[in-house]
């Protein structure tokens with residue numbers, strides 16, 4: 242899973258550093274992207290391209306790992322053996338996605354060790370939605386369906402991006418996501434078409450998750466600083482608002498057909514086919530992403546405990562002759 | 571703002587509220603990298619699937635199997651240390667990177683499938699088999715095109731040019747000494763068969779449309795349409 246953890250974008254004030262790049266190499270690089278060819282790790286690339294891609298792929302990887310935690314806690318309590326097995330398979334997929342993505346980011350020159358350290362130290366971000374709790378089994382179902390649906394919108398767009406290793410990883414990831422989406426939808430439909438108690442349960446979970454879901458794709462384009470160069474380099478493939486509109490268009494009707502309501506009185510599709518909604522509380526989003534959410538501390542603590550508890554195994558296995566080489570592709 | 575935890579690990583581990591940030595991990599904490607190739611179907615060429623981190627080649631094979639065959643059809647796996655792969659420059663999507671290599675006058679000698687007395691002599695003379703992989707398009711995966719026999723990786727690349735150099739397009743070539751690749755065993759083929767009891771992790775196992783239609787039909791009976 243994946244969403245815009247924060248703004249992917251270059252702060253308007255920050256220098257792009259492009260004036261320091263070799264103009265001939267830069268022109269060749271841009272021409273390659275313009276004719277639809279992918280960039281591979283050994284190609285020349287502008288420092289800004291490398292930096293933005295590392296940040297984006299690394300955040301995506303962290304989101305997969307941290308994102309597996311809220312659903313992971315429900316494996317043992319999932320109703321019935323079959324659901325436990327399916328929930329476990331999904332969580333295992335998500336952790337596998339993180340592995341693929343860390344490797345893709347690593348080809349750009351940041352080691353996996355450094356990325357994992359930065360996650361635990363709070364230096365790098367992950368999708369902000371995972372700073373909220375999955376209070377009930379129904380919350381877990383809403384995550385499986387709608388957060389994964391959001392992730393798919395993002396991932397399908399990014400799979401058309403310009404960086405080869407990221408595209409290869411996303412191709413595998415997208416193939417697995419189709420199971421997540423169907424699994425999540427099935428679980429939500431089961432509750433929504435069940436007893437009045439089950440219906441209430443899923444409606445309440447949806448009410449809790451709707452505000453975070455609306456922030457999943459990141460701040461509105463109006464507030465975003467310029468992303469033009471990242472679009473041209475095919476790092477960012479679709480604007481935040483574009484992804485949000487696509488998500489609403491695909492999933493609001495599927496929510497409504499179950500007789501569920503969306504907790505936003507303003508939500509509607511206008512005559513121009515554009516979804517209108519209450520602007521999410523971006524100040525609150527900022528507060529939570531900067532550490533003050535209900536689960537931030539817990540998510541990192543779990544990750545850190547896993548890291549520390551496994552350290553002796555890694556130490557015991559490490560060969561003294563081992564030499565670090567970054568992965569090829 | 572915080573919340574009493576729903577994660578059983580938190581309560582069990584009695585984690586402190588705000589521990590000091592841990593020191594950065596040492597550089598090789600996650601081990602070396604290995605590159606993994608899989609065979610999707612019997613009789614098809616092995617293709618690159620991605621890297622894994624592991625403490626040894628054997629463990630890399632296990633991790634590779636877990637990471638790359640758990641969810642996708644697979645009938646064989648090859649694993650090699652990243653450092654064992656010789657990589658040429660990358661060309662454009664259209665041409666062949668072989669064209670940029672200095673041309674040598676070399677007799678093509680594709681490595682034979684079984685060893686004759688002649689081959690045994692070649693091995694004695696310091697020649698070895700090398701596996702050759704081509705990338706046909708940027709963003710896609712390298713695929714195995716065959717083996718050559720040579721006395722060094724550089725000679726192997728020259729041999730590859732002589733044997734496979736006519737192919738188009740070739741964006742990039744990987745050369746790996748065959749002895750550096752750990753290969754799944756033909757006799758262990760049953761490790762690739764997946765149990766039919768795992769249908770629950772396929773999208774196809776979830777058919778909700780009937781349930782939704784039934785729900786809608788029942789509900790429209792109860793609430794007459796205006």
Ligand SMILES: [Fe+2]
Nearest residue numbers: 242305335338
């Ligand atoms: Fe995922």
Ligand SMILES: [Fe+2]
Nearest residue numbers: 242308389392
């Ligand atoms: Fe997910």
Ligand SMILES: [Fe+2]
Nearest residue numbers: 242389418421
């Ligand atoms: Fe997923």
